[in-house]
Amino acid sequence: MRTLAFDGRMGASGDMILAALLDAGADRDVLEPVETALDLEYRIDETVKCGIASTTVDVILTDEDAARTEGDHGHVHDHGDPDHHDRGDPDHGHVDDRGDDDHDHGHVHDHEDAPGVPAEGHGPHRSYLEVREIVEGMELDPAVERDALAIFELLGEAEASVHGEDLAEIHFHEVGADDAIADVVGAAALVDDLEVERVVTTPLATGGGTVGMSHGEYPVPTPAVVEIAERASWSLRGGPVDTELLTPTGAAILGRLADGVESLPALELEASGYGAGGYDLDPHPNVLRTLVGDGGREFLKDDIAVLETNLDDATPEVLGGLQETLSDAGARDVSIVPATMKKSRPGHLVKVICKPEDRERVARALAEETGTLGIREAGATHRWIADREFETVELEVDGESYEVTVKIASDAGGDVYDVSAEYDDAARTARESGLPVREVLRRAETAIEQ
Template identity: 75%
Template sequence: MRILAFDGRMGASGDMILAALLDAGADPDALEPVTNALEVEYRIDETVKCGLSSTTVDVCYPGGDGSETRDHADDKHEHDGLDHDHGDHHHEHDGHEHDETAVSAEGHGPHRSYLEVREIVEGMALEPTVEADALAIFELLGEAEASVHGESLEDIHFHEVGADDAIADVVGAAALVDDLDPEGIVTTALSTGGGTVSMSHGEYPVPTPAVVEIAERSDWSLRGGPVDAELLTPTGAAILGYYADGVETLPSLDLEGSGYGAGGYDLDPHPNVLRVLVGEGGRGELVKDDIAVLETNLDDATPEVLGGLQETLADAGARDVSILPATMKKSRPGHLVKVICKPADRERVARALAEETGTLGVRDAGATHRWIANREFETVELDLEGETYAVTVKVASDADGEVYDVSGEYDDALAVARKTGLAIREVLRRAESIAVESLE
């Protein structure tokens, strides 16, 4: 299983992620759809941070007289808790040929609404997976901002993260991840830095409100320090919040490569770099699936209501519904209903559960993930007595694609059994046998 593992000890920002992925071997040509759509360029250079040779990325507008470039490591500008990218756009350049009149795009260009950003991304002619990933990252950013400001996602306006450079960071990261094509992405705890930052509403502590909101929706952990500076920006948090599972330590990897993406601050003795490792690991594991588990106890539900929960809750987003007999207060017989859903669907599913059953309370059981198989469905054909019958077969495999179970669908087998007189078990056996042969 090919894994990208980020080392979060110095935080992350959008351009640091771009730089680390490029340094790890991602193809810069994957960024071409972004430069065509936004009329920006990615200025890719090298620098040294505390002795570490690292890559830098700056999103620029071609042309100009260079008078608008600024030292962002010292710049204080208002950003509503949004991304000024770590001071990351003031870099040392080590001999690369560039248009010296290029102007840094950081914070420049219009500040757009979430819906305007979606429209721009959808118009970039990206690969479908890249577009879907980029839109999901902006949705995570939008949800965080909407929560901070008490607005709806559709009404939220971005500030820095709606500008051209932030769009280039997010879409560029999605394109480079797609180029590296990992099967899993993880990160250790992300350092936030410390101190305060200036925003339009005043001085706010690090991590900023948007980063806190994104972290609440993500699988990884935050930690403070190791310096008083803003190390984790909303753009960096959202990219890793979408892609990465949290790990306590870097996993065991059969290394293929590594990359270092430099930030703009010099934070001696700490090298201000984001490191990413690329390698093979996690052989034979199942796939980690983020979930929420909801529960409620019922002592007066009718069989009709209970029987309909599988369908009604599935419509609200439930992935699985279990109904177990239970003994309630005063030794009354009742039922325990357990529902598995995605974390983002928990409120909608809880509401549907309450409306369908009349329960006065739904518990969040606190589960965060489950381990599941990759599942594919194949249709096999059985030739029986001159007739051909289709049976669906479910194929289960681990994260490396190794198949460990093949199961025919009962309803299909039942239909064939009724028409042919064969036992259901025999229909399943034949269908599964054909599926196994096709996999060999």
Template identity: 75%
Template sequence: MSILAFDGRMGASGDMILAALLDAGADPDVLESVTDALEVEYRIDETVKCGISSTTIDVYLTDRDGSDGHEQGHADEHDGSEHSHEHVDHDHGDGHDHEHEHTHDDGDEDDHTHDHAHTHENGDSHDHVHAEGHGPHRSYLEVREIVENMGLEPAIERDALAIFELLGEAEASVHGESLEEIHFHEVGADDAIADIVGAVLLCHDLAPDEIVTTPLATGGGSISMSHGEYPVPTPAVVEIAQRADWSLRGGPVETELLTPTGAAILGHLADGVESLPALDLEGSGYGAGGYDLDPHPNVLRVLVGDGGGRGELVKDDIAVLETNLDDATPEVLGGLQETLADAGARDVSILPVTMKKSRPGHLVKVICKPADRERVARALAEETGTLGVRDAGATHRWIANREFETVALEVDSETYNVTVKVASDVDGEVYDVSAEYDDALAVARETRVPVRDVLRRAETVAQAAIDADDSFGDIS
């Protein structure tokens, strides 16, 4: 199974993600879907960060001649200097512009960018304007319409739209507005669309089976935005992280490292891991950020490789609740499977234990979804009278993909249906087939065939159908 792994120890921004994927071997030609739809071009260069050769990428507007003194000066300064992580703020109709307090630090002999630019069908682009902070600002609905009209492959379009939706929902939550009311500031500009759609295009070009990221560093300190001075991570990043599978980590420097655009891209595409997985490496890439953060190399590293072995099981977020009981009746304990299931429990286990003063008792362990933990804990307390329910601290479990199929068994010229449960990994490899006992018992009672024989026959038929890649219902 191929895995694309982001190393999040220096955070992430949209341009760093693009640059890292290109450096890892993604084909830059796939970005033409963006440059054909928007009047922008990508400039791909190289730089060195603390001795690490890295790729940089910038988005420039191609429909502006740069005659405005401010804009031309910005573009000229950008070409000859290191640029900061982009920070994304949004305009909600109040007319305030985003205030950048980050500086543009001149490069030195060890940290430099090359002047030559990689462009896409735009010829000489020396007087084009850097897109960050320039160009139109759009609402969420306007951005969605642009993406839908880009002619992207369906899977790519779905991912791109999902990222903008995640970003929009985060901003809507922060500002107490609906998703339809959100008016993006910089995220609605061409450069942000180019970052997000471009990242999806490059990820699909590398075509990994799974994308993961280690905990993402946020940096620290505070930044000035249009609505005031905000701590790092910014409110939008915090909202996105709450919806994402990965975790945040502060530091290692006092500046912004994780932008909302970077967080949203990885929030949709990547699953969280605590450390880099074991990989048979096939490639790697480094995408440079703008700051010089010596002795920390300000780069986003991405690794591409084969995870090896058979496919993994599915990661399922859960909570585990438990309590000790020394006075529960057998009837109450026996009914917990049903009463707690009504509250959201996925599984209930009851184990005999020895409690204080050598008294016999029971340990009740309940698995539920995190969102259901309070409701399940309340039900457990009400049903048993326990004075306390512990959260055992489990965050997830690994489970099989499960499908239920029906097989037809023929006994004495009569056909009987038995449901079987088919368990497989994420690659679809089946590793267990189990007939449902209740169905088998019903057949056994009617045919007087031992239930274990019915179970065995049903599982044999199901396995034969799997091996033949055939329809379950057509085999008897």
């Protein structure tokens, strides 16, 4: 299983995640929709942190008029405002996720004469709903858009919980600005480009000490990071330095994309990358490391939510379209079971499996498509899933070759326990070759087993 692993021993921030993914081989071109939509540029450079050659990413506003629109920077930050303080800034000043641009990165930028200003501290602040509208207008790949929206929903829920407000009422400060949108959408696009089947992270270091906020000095991890961690599957650990290492943006990106593991998994490595933070934390290299490779065969613990509703008036056309509609909203699986309703009326039980962070969006789509008046959440919290691989076999019939895809399922020890030919391929081959479908299925599965 192709796996992307984050080494969380020095925490994570949005720009460090971008840099590490690019350094590991993700294609910079997938960031172009964000640059076009927001009039900004990702400027990519190199630096050295404690002897480790690393990549840096700065988000630069290219529209000078937009850059001068700084929003309400005279406001006082509440303690729940994600990412209003720097990741790794020893003075905890009011700077963004990537550090103060006036400090010495340890390298010389090639862009000193290029137009534009750093996006940090510039551009408008936006509400959660405004951020959603911007992301939805970027015409992203559906999977990338889903992940980006879910990350902002996680950030919004964290801030809403800290403030005691509703998600729809939340007005982002720093994480509603252009640079934060660039971090979130960019990370979702780069992970998608790497075409991995699994993303994991080791326990994320939070740092230590305190960080100055409007209501006083707060301990690290900050309130927003704590709220996000409660909703994530990975764990936190303190240290190794007394400064903030894990920002809310970094936590939210990994909270959506990564499963938690106690240590780096066994990988047949294909690539690695290092994304640098702004400040030097000698003797600790201020970098986020990523590893990409084949993680072998194992059952995975997949956190899920299960939604159910009973329908007694849905038409066959509506039921037939639910798979596609709900999948677009984030559903992982949809089952429709015939049932007997009250007064012995025939009906259907609809069961939907989705990620916990997608449940509200999936529930809304289910209600709108079916008109149901109530959706309940079942008690399941996770499922165990096998490693699945797909191989194509060639079958020869009367001198003609036909390709059939076969799905192979393996257990935790790497032993194959199920081989299933894809029915659509088998049906096509049967029509063209004149063989029965059952015979095509048998020959394809036997070819794999042998």
